[in-house]
Each structure stands twice: as C-alpha cells, then as structure tokens.
Amino acid sequence: MARSHSRAAAALVAVSALALAGCSGGNSANTDVDGGDGASGTLVIDTAFSLETGDPGRNYVPTGNMVLHAVYDTLLTLEGDDTTPQPALATMEQNEDATEFTFTLDEDRVFSDGSPVTADDVVFSLERVAGMTDSKANFLMTGITVEKVDDATVVLKTEKPSLQLPAIVTNPSLSILNAEEVEANGGATDTTDAAQTFLDGASAGSGPYLLDSLDLTTQVVLVGNPEYNGPTPAAYDKIVVRNVTESATQLINLKGGDSNIAVDLNGDQVEGLGDGFTVDSVPSAETIFLLINQNPEVGPATASPKFAEAVRYALDYDKILELAGVGAEQATGVIPPMFAGALADGAGQDLDRAQAALAESGYAGETVKLQFPNDNPVGGVEFTPVAERVQDQLKAAGINVELAPAPFATEIDPYVNGTEAFSMWYWGPDYADSSSFLPFGPGEKVGLRAGWDAAASADIAALVAAARNATSVEERTEAFGAYAAAMQESGPFVPLIVPGNNIASDDTVSGLTYNPTWTLDLTALSPTQ
Amino acid sequence: MTTSTTPARRTGAGRHTLARYLVRRAGTSVILLLGVVLVTFLLTVLVPGDPVRAALGEGASSNPATVAAYEEKYGLDKSVPERFVLYLGNLLQGDLGTSITTGRAVVDDLAKAVPATGEVAFYAIILSLAVAIVLGTLAAYRRGKATDQVVRVVSLVGLSIPTFWMAILAYNFFFLELGWVRGSGRLSPTITPPPRVTGFHTIDFLLNGDSVGFFDAVSHLALPVFVLSLFTIALLTRFIRTSVLEVLDADYARAARAKGLSGPRVVFGYVLRGAALPILTMVGIAFGTLLSGTVLVEAVFAWPGLGTYAYNAAKGLDLLAVTGVGLVVGVIYLVINLVIDILYGALDPRVRLS
Numbered sequence: 001m002a003r004s005h006s007r008a009a010a011a012l013v014a015v016s017a018l019a020l021a022g023c024s025g026g027n028s029a030n031t032d033v034d035g036g037d038g039a040s041g042t043l044v045i046d047t048a049f050s051l052e053t054g055d056p057g058r059n060y061v062p063t064g065n066m067v068l069h070a071v072y073d074t075l076l077t078l079e080g081d082d083t084t085p086q087p088a089l090a091t092m093e094q095n096e097d098a099t100e101f102t103f104t105l106d107e108d109r110v111f112s113d114g115s116p117v118t119a120d121d122v123v124f125s126l127e128r129v130a131g132m133t134d135s136k137a138n139f140l141m142t143g144i145t146v147e148k149v150d151d152a153t154v155v156l157k158t159e160k161p162s163l164q165l166p167a168i169v170t171n172p173s174l175s176i177l178n179a180e181e182v183e184a185n186g187g188a189t190d191t192t193d194a195a196q197t198f199l200d201g202a203s204a205g206s207g208p209y210l211l212d213s214l215d216l217t218t219q220v221v222l223v224g225n226p227e228y229n230g231p232t233p234a235a236y237d238k239i240v241v242r243n244v245t246e247s248a249t250q251l252i253n254l255k256g257g258d259s260n261i262a263v264d265l266n267g268d269q270v271e272g273l274g275d276g277f278t279v280d281s282v283p284s285a286e287t288i289f290l291l292i293n294q295n296p297e298v299g300p301a302t303a304s305p306k307f308a309e310a311v312r313y314a315l316d317y318d319k320i321l322e323l324a325g326v327g328a329e330q331a332t333g334v335i336p337p338m339f340a341g342a343l344a345d346g347a348g349q350d351l352d353r354a355q356a357a358l359a360e361s362g363y364a365g366e367t368v369k370l371q372f373p374n375d376n377p378v379g380g381v382e383f384t385p386v387a388e389r390v391q392d393q394l395k396a397a398g399i400n401v402e403l404a405p406a407p408f409a410t411e412i413d414p415y416v417n418g419t420e421a422f423s424m425w426y427w428g429p430d431y432a433d434s435s436s437f438l439p440f441g442p443g444e445k446v447g448l449r450a451g452w453d454a455a456a457s458a459d460i461a462a463l464v465a466a467a468r469n470a471t472s473v474e475e476r477t478e479a480f481g482a483y484a485a486a487m488q489e490s491g492p493f494v495p496l497i498v499p500g501n502n503i504a505s506d507d508t509v510s511g512l513t514y515n516p517t518w519t520l521d522l523t524a525l526s527p528t529q
Numbered sequence: 530m531t532t533s534t535t536p537a538r539r540t541g542a543g544r545h546t547l548a549r550y551l552v553r554r555a556g557t558s559v560i561l562l563l564g565v566v567l568v569t570f571l572l573t574v575l576v577p578g579d580p581v582r583a584a585l586g587e588g589a590s591s592n593p594a595t596v597a598a599y600e601e602k603y604g605l606d607k608s609v610p611e612r613f614v615l616y617l618g619n620l621l622q623g624d625l626g627t628s629i630t631t632g633r634a635v636v637d638d639l640a641k642a643v644p645a646t647g648e649v650a651f652y653a654i655i656l657s658l659a660v661a662i663v664l665g666t667l668a669a670y671r672r673g674k675a676t677d678q679v680v681r682v683v684s685l686v687g688l689s690i691p692t693f694w695m696a697i698l699a700y701n702f703f704f705l706e707l708g709w710v711r712g713s714g715r716l717s718p719t720i721t722p723p724p725r726v727t728g729f730h731t732i733d734f735l736l737n738g739d740s741v742g743f744f745d746a747v748s749h750l751a752l753p754v755f756v757l758s759l760f761t762i763a764l765l766t767r768f769i770r771t772s773v774l775e776v777l778d779a780d781y782a783r784a785a786r787a788k789g790l791s792g793p794r795v796v797f798g799y800v801l802r803g804a805a806l807p808i809l810t811m812v813g814i815a816f817g818t819l820l821s822g823t824v825l826v827e828a829v830f831a832w833p834g835l836g837t838y839a840y841n842a843a844k845g846l847d848l849l850a851v852t853g854v855g856l857v858v859g860v861i862y863l864v865i866n867l868v869i870d871i872l873y874g875a876l877d878p879r880v881r882l883s
Contacts, residue, residue: 027741044718134598136589217833240718244831256705258712409578409846430588
C-alpha cells in the first residue's frame with residue numbers, strides 16, 4: 001500500500017515537472033515581473049479604485065476620470081493644477097451675456113481609428129449624455145443645448161449666464177466620442193443607449209492612450225494610441241492602473257519597486273519616503289467643515305447664528321490642522337484656495353468673542369451631539385480624531401459636545417435630509433469651478449441641509465445670485481469673493497481643513513501634478529530623462 | 530452540525546440508511562438556506578441609508594430623473610415584500626440581481642471573487658492542517674515538556690495577533706526587506722492571467738503549461754496564505770493537542786504501544802484515526818473562521834476576492850450584492866457542515882442512525 005502511494009506521488013511530481021518545463025503558456029520567461037521599470041515602457045500606478053465603467057458618458061467617479069482623461073479628449077481641458085480651462089479639441093469664444101459658447105474644432109485631430117473628429121461627433125457625444133437620464137453624468141448637461149454650425153463649429157447655449165460652462169466641458173464625462181463607431185455598437189442619444197458594454201472593452205476616442213483591458217476590481221491597462229496626433233503623445237508603451245485600497249500597501253509597493261506611483265498616501269506616509277522618490281503634496285479641492293443647523297426644530301441649541309459664531313471663534317485651527325499631515329491647509333472659507341474667490345485667511349481663535357457670542361446665543365449648557373461619518377477619511381484625514389479635538393476645544397469654551405460617529409452609508413441620509421443639528425462633513429466640487437461651492441448658500445442644496453433657507457439671509461442669497469449670473473470673469477471673481485467673506489462672517493458653516501493630496505512616485509517618473517478633476521494627469525507623465 | 534454519537538446498534542445499517550441520512554441532511558440544508566436568504570435580505574433592508582444616494586453621489590443624486598431611473602433599474606421603487614418575492618423568483622433562476630455599485634450581475638461579480646478567495650482559503654486550510662497535525666501531535670506526545678510549552682505559547686501568540694497588523698508586518702518584511710515574494714494582487718501587472726478553467730490561477734496556469742505564470746501566482750499567494758494560516762494553525766494545534774491527549778489515554782492506543790508498535794504507526798494508525806472526528810469538526814469551523822478573516826487580509830494584499838467585494842458592497846449600501854455575499858457564505862457554511870456530517874456518517878455508522 002505504502003509503495004503504491006509513493007508511486008502515485010512520484011507520478012504527480014513528474015507530471016508537474018513536465019507541465020512546468022513545457023512553459024508554453026501565455027507568459028514568457030523574461031517577463032518583467034517587477035513591472036514598474038520605466039525602461040520597459042510600463043508604468044504601474046496604485047490607487048484605491050472608484051471605477052465603474054469605461055464609458056465616459058456614464059462615468060462620474062474619480063478613478064474613471066483619471067483613466068478616461070488619458071483615452072478621450074474633451075473640448076477644453078485643464079493643464080497641471082490650473083483650474084482655468086484651456087483649448088483641447090477646440091478653441092472657445094463666448095458672447096457678452098455668457099449664454100452662447102462657440103467651439104471651433106482643430107480639424108487635424110483624429111480618433112483612434114484614424115477618422116477625423118468632427119462637429120457631428122461633438123453633437124452626438126454631448127447629446128448622448130444629455131439624453132441618458134440614467135447616467136450619473138447627466139446632470140452636467142442640465143440647461144445646455146448643443147447645435148452644429150458647420151463641420152468644425154459647434155455652439156453650446158444656456159438660458160442663463162453660465163461662466164462655469166467652460167469648466168463643465170473639461171469633465172471627462174463630456175469626452176468626445178467617435179459617433180459612427182459608438183452608434184454602430186449600440187450608442188444612442190436617449191435612454192435606449194446600449195454602448196456601455198462596447199466602451200468597457202474598447203476605445204472610441206482621440207486621446208494618447210487606448211483602453212487595452214478594464215477590470216473594475218483589479219486593474220486597467222492602457223496602451224499607446226498609434227493614431228494620436230495631438231500635443232501630448234503617449235510617453236509609455238503601457239500604463240497599468242491597479243486597485244490597491246490600503247494606502248499602507250501602496251506605500252510598500254512603491255518602496256519595493258512593485259509600482260511607480262502611489263496616489264492615496266497620507267501626509268505621514270509621504271514624509272517618511274526619503275530619497276529616490278518625488279512627492280507632490282498640495283491642498284486638495286475638498287473642504288472638511290462643521291454644519292450648525294439653523295432650524296430650531298432640529299437644533300434648539302444651535303439655531304442661533306450666534307452659536308455658529310461662538311463655535312467659529314472657539315476653535316484653535318492650527319491644532320486641528322496638526323491632524324491632517326503635509327499638504328493640508330486650514331480652510332479659509334467655503335471655497336478652497338485653488339478657486340477664484342477663495343479668501344486669503346481663515347478664521348482665528350478668539351475666545352473672548354466666542355464667549356460673548358455664546359452668551360448671546362441663549363445656549364444654556366445643553367449637550368450637543370456632533371454627528372460625522374467615521375469610515376470615510378478624506379485626503380487621509382480621519383474624522384474621529386478631528387471630532388475629538390473639536391470636542392475638547394469646544395468644552396474649554398463652555399460648549400458640551402457628545403460625539404456620535406456612524407458609517408458613511410448610515411450618516412448620509414440625516415445629513416442630506418437636514419436632520420442633523422451639529423455635524424462634520426466634507427464637500428468637493430462637481431467640476432473645477434468656484435460655482436461648485438455656491439450650494440453652501442442660503443436656500444441652496446447644502447444650505448438647506450443646515451436648515452438655512454433663502455429668507456434667513458437675503459443678503460447672502462443675493463450674493464449667490466450675483467456670482468451665478470455674472471457675465472465677466474472680473475465681475476464673477478469679485479462676486480465669489482464677497483460671497484465667501486459673507487459666509488465666513490455669518491454662515492452656519494465652520495470650514496476646518498482643506499485636506500492635502502499626496503501623490504508619490506519613484507524617480508523614474510516626471511510630470512506628477514495633482515488636478516482637482518482627474519487627480520493625476522496620466523498624459524503628462526513621462527520617464528525621467 | 531452533528532457532533533454527538535450514540536451507542537452503536539448493529540441493525541444492518543447499510544446503503545439505504547446512508548441514503549436516507551443524506552436526503553435528510555440535504556433537506557435540512559435547503560431549509561437553512563432559505564432562512565439565510567430571508568435573514569440576509571431583511572438585514573440589508575433594515576440598515577438605514579439610501580442606496581441610490583450612496584451610489585449616485587452628491588451631484589447625480591440631485592437629478593430627479595437619474596434617481597428615478599436608478600430606482601426603477603434596481604427595483605428600489607417597489608415595496609420590500611415585492612422586492613423579496615421578486616428576489617426569490619430570480620434566485621430560483623440563478624439570478625442574484627444587479628449590483629448598484631458595479632452595474633453588473635451579482636452572479637458574475639461573485640464568479641470572479643469566490644475563486645480568488647477560495648484559492649487562498651484552500652491552500653491556507655491545507656497548510657494549517659498539515660502544520661497543526663505535526664505541532665499538535667508533537668505537543669501531546671511531549672506533554673509538559675519544553676516542546677509542549679513552546680507549541681502552546683506559540684499557538685497562543687498566533688491566536689492573539691491581529692490579522693491586519695500581521696499582514697502589513699509580513700508584507701513589509703518578506704516583500705520589502707527580504708524580497709522573497711512578489712507584490713500585491715493575484716498576479717504581477719505584466720503577467721497575463723490563464724484561460725479560466727477552475728478559477729484557481731495556480732491550477733489554471735499548470736493546465737496551460739505556463740510555468741512563469743504559475744510561479745508568479747504562487748509568489749503572490751504565499752503571503753496571504755501564510756498570514757491567513759497563522760490563526761488557523763494556532764486554533765487547530767491547540768485542538769489537535771487536546772484531542773490527541775484524550776486518545777493517547779484510550780485503551781486501544783495504550784495497547785498498541787504495549788505491543789511494541791513504532792511511534793509513527795501508533796500515531797497514524799491509531800491515535801489520529803481515533804481523534805479524526807472531532808478534528809474534522811474543528812477543521813470545518815476553522816475554514817469558516819478563515820473565510821471571515823479574508824476581509825482584512827484581502828485589503829492589505831489587494832486581493833480581489835469575496836472579502837473585498839463584501840466590504841465595498843456594504844460600504845456602498847449595495848443591497849443585492851450584500852445579499853449575494855451572504856448567500857454564498859451561507860452556502861459555503863452549509864456545504865462544509867453537510868460534508869462533515871456526511872463524513873461523520875460514512876466513518877461512524879452510529880451517527881447516521883442517531
């Protein structure tokens with residue numbers, strides 16, 4: 001019996017050895033398993049995926065923006081960390097009322113199948129997003145109509161002044177697709193559109209890279225587009241974007257040479273990287289803030305504007321900022337520093353003013369519950385320690401706070417429905433423009449979550465309208481500045497931190513720059529010379 | 530799980546008795562499975578929060594047309610009883626619905642995630658069992674001596690170390706410091722996955738005769754298997770030690786030793802066979818524990834398995850995906866229990882008659 005077992009084992013070993021010696025499968029022996037060697041032409045990027053599709057018209061998540069920006073072009077684009085739209089597939093002119101925007105296409109540009117990019121492709125691509133009400137990106141086209149003038153000219157019209165339109169069309173969701181190819185694969189400009197399956201496995205764009213493979217849970221592989229004739233040709237033969245959810249793993253992969261770029265490191269992690277690595281640490285476009293509800297039925301103790309003032313001046317912002325790591329800054333207002341209208345300085349601690357305001361607010365020592373999501377760090381900033389510090393500082397100023405953390409998915413409903421008296425949340429722009437921060441105004445989306453209707457502050461509501469309806473850049477910047485200042489003076493929000501964005505690479509890569517829309521511009525990356 | 534045994538009644542229990550036993554156990558499993566489906570579904574419904582808002586985010590959820598389209602597409606515009614009946618109807622046709630976070634069929638998502646976790650868990654349980662049998666038996670044979678003390682202390686440490694922390698530590702040491710293993714994920718970025726046959730990369734690469742892919746897969750598997758095994762090895766070692774100690778004192782084991790049989794023959798011929806049934810039970814429990822431990826290990830090693838899928842589904846309030854995961858885990862537990870009970874029944878006639 002024992003002898004037969006031995007023979008079976010020997011046979012198994014022999015079969016395995018034969019199989020291994022064969023080496024006839026899909027991977028050759030000299031495959032570069034270290035992956036990230038720039039000389040091999042392969043760039044490996046680790047990021048925590050928020051990826052749902054390869055269809056630009058249905059995408060509205062950060063990793064999708066990063067990947068699709070490299071595969072598709074938009075009418076206008078953003079360069080580096082600048083939030084001023086620049087020409088991409090087209091140049092733009094607007095009318096005086098800022099209601100008509102004329103785009104003139106660069107007629108030399110071609111799609112990945114070699115066919116030219118025309119006005120018909122622009123009209124189809126934008127109308128497709130406008131018609132797909134079941135797409136997350138659909139809201140971007142609200143109030144915008146598209147008209148073809150000639151083969152190289154398209155006009156986008158809005159009913160009201162819309163100086164944010166140039167920023168909106170930089171969003172990768174509004175990428176220009178090869179209409180003929182997409183229509184041949186189920187594409188349509190209404191809810192019957194069925195091109196997502198095709199676009200999840202193929203490219204129909206004019207960007208420098210092509211989608212080689214897309215696995216929503218593991219990795220996306222891009223390869224160079226041989227037909228590309230734009231200004232930023234592919235610098236790598238292949239870019240692999242991998243889903244690595246743990247930032248600690250991203251750090252080890254980067255240090256160990258398994259990847260070239262780590263996108264989601266926190267401040268502490270990049271500080272310990274040392275020589276041989278490049279780090280881009282900048283403030284992000286997000287803001288972490290306190291919400292103080294003005295509805296007495298929701299927050300009897302918080303409803304007085306004086307209570308918000310007391311909280312605003314009771315806090316030591318430098319000590320709160322200590323929790324955020326490198327790249328982070330104190331929030332100077334509801335508009336983050338990179339956008340027009342942002343304030344130069346934030347609120348400072350003034351305990352006397354806080355005491356006086358608290359006395360006027362009618363607060364009588366009640367315990368106020370501070371609600372926040374505890375499983376959703378923003379830019380590496382964990383909410384729980386920030387909440388604990390806020391609790392300590394407010395206690396010193398005479399305000400009793402009880403912490404009430406909950407998972408994001410649980411906490412989001414009361415926040416959105418305006419039933420939280422005192423909470424800590426975050427806000428990021430829908431597109432790279434100051435108008436993305438007008439929802440904090442009275443009667444606006446986030447304002448209403450704080451029980452703050454338009455009648456509660458007609459002055460600030462008027463500033464919101466002025467900023468929204470401005471028809472020149474100068475007028476607009478001034479209006480946003482006035483809005484931000486007024487919000488900081490008497491709004492029911494206390495902006496705390498603009499978290500840092502820390503992207504790190506090994507020294508084989510150059511061109512690392514944070515951008516608020518696509519986080520990392522893959523088309524700007526190239527091997528270090 | 531049946532663990533008790535009753536005195537043997539030699540009434541000619543044979544093939545028919547075993548068949549009846551199997552049918553009875555399978556029937557019980559189906560009822561339990563229905564219970565799992567009902568409980569999982571109700572739990573996901575009771576969790577506060579709006580799945581559509583969680584899926585759409587701030588911008589899109591302010592668009593009523595998109596919200597309505599999502600609610601209709603994912604059946605969230607229907608009442609809970611309607612949704613449950615619909616779910617059961619679809620389930621009978623093998624359809625677990627569509628994930629609101631990935632937009633794909635939950636069945637397809639699970640078909641990718643389950644083999645990834647299964648491969649780690651399979652090798653981890655094999656490794657755990659092999660190591661634990663050696664350590665547990667050795668400790669029992671050397672009861673009270675230095676070897677026994679060392680094994681007990683080491684197994685206690687293994688039970689106490691947080692898996693997540695151990696995973697980070699091991700990855701840092703074996704990958705970054707020593708370079709013995711490759712990076713995170715199931716394969717290196719430049720390796721092409723094998724044509725799918727079993728879903729286990731190691732086996733599929735072998736079947737494809739791809740040695741480069743095989744060794745790459747093994748190199749990626751090594752650490753997750755090692756980390757996952759530590760807790761299970763500790764758990765099983767302590768249990769096997771206790772079980773072996775009990776058998777060592779049994780008359781038949783003492784008689785075997787008295788006859789002058791060699792140590793290994795006593796161990797494998799008498800002691801381990803005698804302790805096999807309770808060990809089998811414990812292996813089933815350990816396998817379940819191992820599966821639940823994959824969530825954290827998968828996160829550290831960027832392993833695209835069931836744990837990662839479950840975590841993302843729960844975080845995104847993806848109700849059908851969560852229910853699907855609950856169903857798969859329920860089925861795995863039921864199958865483990867069923868297999869163990871069948872093995873019990875096959876090994877010990879007293880069980881199937883009880």
